[in-house]
Amino acid sequence: MTPHAQKAAIFNKDEVRTDWHDASLWMVRKKRDFAVSEIPEWEFLREFASDIKMHTLSKLDDYLELFEKAAIQNGATVHWAEDAKEHNDIVLTILNKHQAKKMVKSKSMLTEECHLNEFLERHNIEVIDSDLGERIIQMLNEPPSHIVMPAIHLKKEEIGELFHRELHTEKGATDPQYLTEAARHHLREKFHTAQVALTGVNFGIAETGEVVVCTNEGNADMGVHLTPVQIHSMGIEKLIPRRSDLAVFTRLLARSATGQPVTVFTSHHRNPKPAGEMHIILVDNGRTEQLGKPDFRSSLKCIRCGACMNTCPIYRRSGGHSYETTIPGPIGSILTPGIDLKKHGQLPFASTLCGSCTDVCPVKIDIHTQLYKWRQIVSEAGLPEAGNKTMMSIMGNGLASPTFFHRLGNIGRKLLRLFPGKERFLSFTVWTKDRDLPKAPVESFREWYAKQAKDA
Amino acid sequence: MPSKETILTKIKANRPNLWPLPDVPIFETLATDKKKLFIQILERGGSKVHCVDDSTQIHQVITTHFPENKRMVSALPFLEGIEGITTLHPDFYEGTEVAIIEGLIGVAENGALWVTENELGDVRVLPFIAQHLVMVISEKNIVGTMHEAYKKLGLPTTEGFGVFIAGPSKTADIEQSLVIGAQGARSLLVILTP
Numbered sequence: 001m002t003p004h005a006q007k008a009a010i011f012n013k014d015e016v017r018t019d020w021h022d023a024s025l026w027m028v029r030k031k032r033d034f035a036v037s038e039i040p041e042w043e044f045l046r047e048f049a050s051d052i053k054m055h056t057l058s059k060l061d062d063y064l065e066l067f068e069k070a071a072i073q074n075g076a077t078v079h080w081a082e083d084a085k086e087h088n089d090i091v092l093t094i095l096n097k098h099q100a101k102k103m104v105k106s107k108s109m110l111t112e113e114c115h116l117n118e119f120l121e122r123h124n125i126e127v128i129d130s131d132l133g134e135r136i137i138q139m140l141n142e143p144p145s146h147i148v149m150p151a152i153h154l155k156k157e158e159i160g161e162l163f164h165r166e167l168h169t170e171k172g173a174t175d176p177q178y179l180t181e182a183a184r185h186h187l188r189e190k191f192h193t194a195q196v197a198l199t200g201v202n203f204g205i206a207e208t209g210e211v212v213v214c215t216n217e218g219n220a221d222m223g224v225h226l227t228p229v230q231i232h233s234m235g236i237e238k239l240i241p242r243r244s245d246l247a248v249f250t251r252l253l254a255r256s257a258t259g260q261p262v263t264v265f266t267s268h269h270r271n272p273k274p275a276g277e278m279h280i281i282l283v284d285n286g287r288t289e290q291l292g293k294p295d296f297r298s299s300l301k302c303i304r305c306g307a308c309m310n311t312c313p314i315y316r317r318s319g320g321h322s323y324e325t326t327i328p329g330p331i332g333s334i335l336t337p338g339i340d341l342k343k344h345g346q347l348p349f350a351s352t353l354c355g356s357c358t359d360v361c362p363v364k365i366d367i368h369t370q371l372y373k374w375r376q377i378v379s380e381a382g383l384p385e386a387g388n389k390t391m392m393s394i395m396g397n398g399l400a401s402p403t404f405f406h407r408l409g410n411i412g413r414k415l416l417r418l419f420p421g422k423e424r425f426l427s428f429t430v431w432t433k434d435r436d437l438p439k440a441p442v443e444s445f446r447e448w449y450a451k452q453a454k455d456a
Numbered sequence: 457m458p459s460k461e462t463i464l465t466k467i468k469a470n471r472p473n474l475w476p477l478p479d480v481p482i483f484e485t486l487a488t489d490k491k492k493l494f495i496q497i498l499e500r501g502g503s504k505v506h507c508v509d510d511s512t513q514i515h516q517v518i519t520t521h522f523p524e525n526k527r528m529v530s531a532l533p534f535l536e537g538i539e540g541i542t543t544l545h546p547d548f549y550e551g552t553e554v555a556i557i558e559g560l561i562g563v564a565e566n567g568a569l570w571v572t573e574n575e576l577g578d579v580r581v582l583p584f585i586a587q588h589l590v591m592v593i594s595e596k597n598i599v600g601t602m603h604e605a606y607k608k609l610g611l612p613t614t615e616g617f618g619v620f621i622a623g624p625s626k627t628a629d630i631e632q633s634l635v636i637g638a639q640g641a642r643s644l645l646v647i648l649t650p
């Protein structure tokens with residue numbers, strides 16, 4: 001069993017909870033479908049989004065320089081980070097320069113990827129994740145289980161318990177309205193006392209040097225505008241050429257993510273506030289390598305909407321934590337093998353290859369094809385996750401030879417009649433864990449056909 | 457080699473062949489009545505909408521919605537001097553209960569209103585820190601889609617910050633239950649003028 005399958009098995013032990021998780025995500029998928037149905041030109045928009053991103057990737061060096069120039073002209077400071085370590089060092093240097101001990105952060109998958117929180121905490125900086133879901137899992141010391149809804153795996157009773165412990169809400173209180181209100185008060189105090197705010201970036205605009213951040217709660221803007229120093233951490237693939245391209249992406253993003261027609265706030269940050277500082281950190285961390293892989297570079301088009309997770313039958317019934325990656329689900333399974341094939345090479349197998357992810361992806365990444373291609377690479381590398389090789393080669397030979405296939409069928413039917421339980425001889429394969437074998441027919445189709453012909 | 461050069465060199469070596477940049481058409485909404493759609497989408501997202509015949513009625517609408525003399529701050533010149541409403545000042549917005557600002561563009565397809573720091577009297581945090589938000593917009597400034605909105609916006613000139621606001625702040629982070637009033641404004645009242 002692969003590590004993902006093992007984790008998924010543990011997740012599935014609580015059947016009611018697994019069903020609940022599955023249903024929560026399916027509800028989001030249905031909201032997405034409704035939102036999409038209101039836009040007749042949806043398929044054109046996906047095509048445009050895909051082309052704009054591919055174009056940007058094909059001239060990424062030019063656009064990054066253009067972006068940097070515009071941002072500097074605006075009054076921002078631009079930093080370049082080759083990897084996570086350099087990114088984290090840059091953040092720490094900015095904090096130290098201002099003798100800052102407290103930083104508020106709004107949701108950013110990039111800083112999760114860089115493990116920024118752990119790094120800063122080691123340097124005695126207090127980091128406060130200010131997005132409600134992020135704050136919840138930060139208090140629990142857990143990683144996010146979804147890129148848009150980080151606490152989707154938690155029940156309100158668990159959050160109520162946590163808030164009672166941490167924020168002194170009433171014992172047993174589970175009303176989301178009440179709990180959100182408690183978090184609001186708790187976090188408002190933090191915005192006023194932090195010296196630095198850090199956000200992720202949804203889109204960087206090359207022609208204007210702006211960074212655009214799409215949110216619902218208002219926490220990102222509270223942090224950015226209330227603290228003197230703002231930092232925006234941005235993966236280099238977040239760039240788009242023109243401001244007007246935002247029309248395409250803002251129309252696609254929220255509809256795909258949560259089924260909203262647009263996020264509540266689409267903030268365009270161009271320059272620092274009076275007497276403030278604005279820093280933009282451009283991060284590579286493996287992206288240029290991915291760019292060099294023709295089969296997999298289109299994964300860099302991803303706008304992190306999470307739609308592929310919400311629709312994935314494996315994700316929905318195994319939970320985000322089972323992937324043990326920063327970005328779980330289908331997109332995570334094609335992004336991470338390139339970073340560490342040994343560790344994540346198992347993930348492309350955590351898929352039914354049904355193609356639903358590809359169907360919903362707003363930027364038209366051929367996710368399931370890439371999953372399939374990663375499987376080939378993993379198999380060639382001889383990693384154990386490639387599945388039961390002996391079994392596969394027996395099957396392959398058997399299916400190629402009609403005589404052997406016929407015999408195998410006879411043996412199979414006999415065995416099934418003699419030992420009806422699957423446990424007897426198929427207990428070694430994960431496939432039969434939750435599936436029963438069919439009743440064995442008395443005769444094969446071939447035998448039946450021969451008899452018919454004789455009778456006629 | 458400094459990181460910038462390393463990254464750019466790697467990109468040059470690894471980037472795909474030039475892919476053409478598409479010209480994106482200005483998709484318009486199919487809705488015949490943009491104002492109606494704008495109101496409908498705003499209300500669906502938890503906002504309240506009030507139409508007035510002329511701007512002298514704005515004050516009346518606001519006091520009806522916020523009857524207890526709450527701390528109201530406005531950046532609209534024509535509300536200056538009206539009792540109960542303080543003119544916005546960069547050092548004087550803490551504890552704002554109700555912020556009254558002008559929206560420049562309204563987008564019918566998603567109920568978003570564009571506002572820049574100029575309309576916020578340079579207090580960028582105002583629409584987020586206020587407990588309640590009132591946005592005044594002329595129905596002449598309603599466009600159908602985001603394509604039309606960005607066309608109208610063009611490139612930024614003086615403003616260093618601009619934002620589309622499409623309703624009160626919200627979250628569904630606890631069990632996917634929608635809670636209106638997350639960390640920004642708890643409510644949004646849009647006043648539509650002719």
Ligand code: SF4
Pocket residue numbers: 256301302303304305306307308309331357360361362363364365367
């Ligand atoms: S791969 Fe596509 S569907 Fe999945 S998160 Fe990225 S943009 Fe969304």
